[in-house]
Amino acid sequence: MASKAATSKISPVVQRLPLTQARVHLGAVVKRVHLNKEYFILEKDGIPIAGLMDIDEFEDYLELQDPKVRAIIQKGRQEYLAGKSRPAKELLRELQQRKRGKVARHQRA
Numbered sequence: 001m002a003s004k005a006a007t008s009k010i011s012p013v014v015q016r017l018p019l020t021q022a023r024v025h026l027g028a029v030v031k032r033v034h035l036n037k038e039y040f041i042l043e044k045d046g047i048p049i050a051g052l053m054d055i056d057e058f059e060d061y062l063e064l065q066d067p068k069v070r071a072i073i074q075k076g077r078q079e080y081l082a083g084k085s086r087p088a089k090e091l092l093r094e095l096q097q098r099k100r101g102k103v104a105r106h107q108r109a
Contacts, residue, residue, distance in 0.1 A: 013038045019049065 019042050022029055032038045033052050040052040053061075063069050079085065 014041060015039070016041045016043055016048075018042075019044045 013036070015038060017029065017040050022040065022042050029040055029052065033040060034054055037054055037057070041048045042050045042052065064073075
């Protein structure tokens, strides 16, 4: 999945573009989609007919269509709401301590 660095939500930039203009400027449109994470709604005669989004986000979207993946997400959400979670810093600290323990054992051997 694509990483999400910030917790604050930024509204995505959505551009509406006639299909004829998209055809002429396809390279530039695709570059903006990929680099700037913009969305484009392509229109024909003013009617929306297709949308463009970055491939990473599209793959995430497709993955979420899988009922197994949705079930795993729902289970995780329920565990979180039930208080069965802990801060990531705490987990990282524990993993680092385990790693240090393994390194110390290898050095003694």
